[in-house]
Amino acid sequence: MIAMILWGLLWGAVYGLIAHALTGGRRDFVFESGLVADKYQVLGE
Numbered sequence: 001m002i003a004m005i006l007w008g009l010l011w012g013a014v015y016g017l018i019a020h021a022l023t024g025g026r027r028d029f030v031f032e033s034g035l036v037a038d039k040y041q042v043l044g045e
Helices: 002-023
Strands: none
Touching: none
16 A cells, blocks of 8 residues: 555656656646636526
8 A cells, every 4th residue: 555655656756757847847827816807797587
């Protein structure tokens, strides 16, 4: 059990290092901290 956890940690670290090296440390997403709706629409019956 512990060997499996250690193997998973090692594999995750290797995968993360390879991904970091291939992307040059850049993120592949844009973070918007102020995402607010311009208008709201209320529907009722």
